[in-house]
Amino acid sequence: MRIFLALLVITLGWIMQGCxxxxxxxxxxxxxxxxxLMQSDPEAAHVLLTDSVAHPELLSPEVNARWCLMLCQLADSIDTPLPYVPQMKRTYRYVKRHGTVDEQLQTALYLGRTYMDDLDQEAALRTYTEALQQSILENKPNQSGYISSYMGDVYQFQGMYQQAVEKYLTASRYFQQAENYRSQGIAYIDASRNYTLLDSLDIALKYMLRADSMVVLYGDSVDRVGTLNGLGNIYREKGEYPVAESYLKRAIQLDSTCWVPNNLALADLYLEQSNLKDARKCLERISHLSSDQHVPVDWFYLSFLLNKEEGSLQGALDALEQYVDTSYSLLDARNKVQIQGLEEKYAYTRVLSENMHLREVRSNQFKLLLIALLIILCMALAYRLLIVRKNLKIAQQADELQEQKSHLLEQQMALDSLSRQLKAAQQDNQEELRQKQSEYDQKAQEVEMLKQQYIQQRQYLLQESTIYKKIQKSVSTPNPDHKELLTDKDWKALYKCIDTMYPSLSERLVLAGITPTEKKYCYLSFFQLDSKQEAFLLNVNIDTPYKNRTRIRQKLKITGSEEKLYEHLALWG
Structure with a gap:
């Protein structure tokens, strides 16, 4: 049976390894x-990669990491979907163990982006924060800049624009340190846009101008169009329409790839100024040029506003209907894409869960088998150990019995000898007893005398203390303001003085259930004040000290009326 199980385990392992x-x-x-094909034909490369692996969880960690990182690079170039979170988490674990620092940081960025695709901002921020700490420790300013920028994107997505600004500006400083001036300019653009969302237009304008000056030197035409568009939007928000118009026109002239959105922005600006003629020209220029599916929606809406301002109600109605139809079409298409993505993600998650469940079942079966063998081995060892211990115990008891017999004989002989000695010593013991009694009485007198000296010494130390003198002076001095004569500092000094002479008193009072207020009366009892003096000292009613002392004596179970409270407490200390 054992051979069969061993062969079965080996066969299953071989099959899994072969797969x-x-x-x-x-x-x-x-x-x-x-x-x-990654550079020349990235779409074909993406098809090859996605078709080649149906179940990434079956790949070894090294191959899975390489496959995921290639998909991530394609996502950067042609905007294809990133791998799922479980795949990227597995990739990140492998790269953390075997990759370089740069590879680890790059993989962390991709993992954070996959978390953002799943709308898990908390996990994304946690990943970015860990990567940022590592990049700072490894002195990687360029990577620190990119990580900070992505953290700013998360805060911007959450509507936390102030935190986003801080991260973008932090990224700009890292980019400056790394001499990556183009990325520094883009970080300024992001910071400016968030300042615009915060209605800090002057600060937004400052950073956008700074970004514009940097992309002129280090950026391309698309970057420059972005800054010109941003400046136009800021001046528009500030109400400086001529300046905004000039920047938007410069953006249109600079790069034809961004012609459509800039013409739409310019048309919207003209509508705000009621310049319907120029707004119409802008819309007509781009009515037949756009291939961007989002632009027609804006174009129809601006056409609706323009026709409405011109008084063409039929044209406005037609444009509004086209705007609504197009919006619904885009929303429907977007929902279908999202539903398809969710279905694919659910299918992958289900397959991954089933595979993990199967692996867990196999692992549990192997563990159970191993545990059963260990239990049997432990039982055999325990039984053997029990027999050995039992035999040892029997032998030990036999030796102890013989030893006790010998010891009994020795004791019996010693007892006989002591009996004889006792009879001989009984006469001498009477005289020795009288002598011991005399010595005991003398020692008792000495102990009583030392005890009285100790009590007198503690009383002397108490009377010589500063707090004792202050209390005696306070009870003999009028108190016209009717306020408590002891401050917190005085109470601390009083507690310290008594605790020095009676170290265990405070702890025993707590165990007896004495409250902080009752503790004050316990400690004051050592100063041997009457109820009137205590009431005067604490600025309370004259019967309050008596009531508190009665309650204290009940808690301490002091029954004798002659025994004073401080005498009982002194025995405790």
């Missing part, structure tokens, strides 16, 4: 074909 190796070989073959 894994086959999956790795197929993925590696497809990745080698896709690698040369």
């Amino acid at each position: 894994t190796n086959e999956a790795d070989r197929n993925a590696i073959r497809q990745m080698e074909q896709a690698a040369p």
Whole structure:
């Protein structure tokens, strides 16, 4: 049976290893074909990568990491979806163990982006924060800048614009340190846009102008169009329409790839100024040029506003209907894409869960088998140990019995000898007893005398203390303001003085259930004041000290009326 189980485990392991190796070989073959196409034909490379791996969880950690990172690079170039979170988490774990620092930081950025795709901002921020700490420790300013920018994107997504600004400006400082001036300019653009959302237009304008001066030197035409568009929007918000118009016109002239959105922004600006003629020209210029599916929606809405201002109600109604139809179409298409993505993600998650469940079942079966063997081995060892211990105990008891017999004989002989000695010593003991009694009485007198000296010494130390003198002076001095004569500082000094002479008193009072107020009366009792003096000292009614002392004596179970409270407490200390 044991041989059969061993062969079964080996066979299953061999089958799993064979499946894994086959999956790795197929993925590696497809990745080698896709690698040369990453730059020349990224769409074809993406098809090869996605078709080559049906179940990424079957790949080895190394192959899975390489496959995911290639998909991430394609997502940067052609905006394809990033791998799912479980795949990227597995990739990140592998790269953390085997990759370089730069690879670890880059993978952390991709992992954070996948979290953002799943709308898990908390996990994304946690990943970015860990990566930022590592990049700072490793002195990687360029990577620190990119990580800070992505953290700013998360805060902006959450509507936390002030925190987003701080991260973008932090990123700009890292980019400056790394001499990556183009990225520094883009960080200024992001900061400016968030300042605009915070209605801090002057600050937004300052950073946008700074970004414009940097992208002129280090950026491309698209970057420059972005800053010109941003400046136009800021001046528009400030109400400086001529300046905003000039910046938007410069953006239109600079790059035709951004012609449509800038013309729409310019048309919207003209509508705000009621310059209907120029607004009409802007809309007509782009009515047949746009291939961007989002632009027609804005174009129809601006056409509706323009026709409405011109008094063309039929034209406004037509444009509004087209705007609504197009919006619904885009919303429907977006929902279908989202639903398809959710279905694919759910299907992958279900398959991953099933595979993990199967692996867990196999792992549990192996663990149960191993545990059963260990239990049987432990039981056999325990039984053997029990027999050995039992035999040892029997032998030990026999030796102890013989030893006790010998010891009994010795004791019996010693007892006989002592009996004889006792009879001989009984006569001498009477005289010795009288002598011991005399010595005891003398020692008792000495102890009583030392006890009285100790009590007198403690009383002397108490009377010589500063707090004792202050209390005696206070009770003999009029108190016209009717306020408590002891401050917190005085109470601390009083407690310290009594605790020095009676170290265990405070702890025993707590165990007896004495409250902080009752504790004051306990400590004051050592100063041997009467109820009237205590009431005067504490500025309370004259019967309050008596009531408190009665309650204290009940808690301390002092029954004798002659025994004073401080005498009882002195025995405790």
